[in-house]
Amino acid sequence: MTKENIIIAALRLFLLRGYSSVSLIDVANEVGITKGGIYHYFSSKDELLNVAIYSFLDRFEEKYVTLLNQNKSIQDILDCLLVEQNMEKYVSGLLGIEGKYIIDYAHSALEIVRKVPGIQQRMEQINFKVCQMLTKKIELSMEAGELNTNMDSYALAANILSMINGYKSLGEQFQAVPMRKRLVDNIWQLIKR
Secondary structure (H helix, E strand, C coil), X not given: CHHHHHHHHHHHHHHHHCHHHCCHHHHHHHXXXXXXXXXXXXXXXXXXXXXXXXXXXXXXXXXXXXXXXXXXXXXXXXXXXXXXXXXXXXXXXXXXXXXXXXXXXXXXXXXXXXXXXXXXHHHHHHHXXXXXXXXXXXXXXXXCCCECCCCCHHHHHHHHHHHHHHHHHHCHHHCCHHHHHHHHHHXXXXXXX
């Protein structure tokens, strides 16, 4: 379990403080082991970052797949993702973060894309897969008469995914539950039949 603990601790520190601001000693202290204990599993900080980020993305993708495979309506999925923030809660639980915390997603993403080979392609694969799954959900909702059938289902899925990924960058006032609820209600008014 120590390797997993190291991965989670490193991921938490990298996302909260930034890769360049975290040393292997910081990770070791976070886990309660020596720096040498990390070298038992990882040859360098770069290798630890690679393993941690790919592990994180695999789990994130799995969580999306699980959510989108459930028998939920598009409105329920929007509520889960935007209002209830299920993915954010999942990340908090995975990283062991309680209470309010701030991840500088833009800075972290830039730093990670520069440091981790192939990560941009992996993120694009996940977005493509999620968009395809969301498209199928939208098409089923259209067939059931719940959604406007005059829309491009794939473009709508891409718009929803963009909103889910982008609203966090708009600032604190957009994070409040009433605002997130307004976002979902507005989208629903635009797309419902």
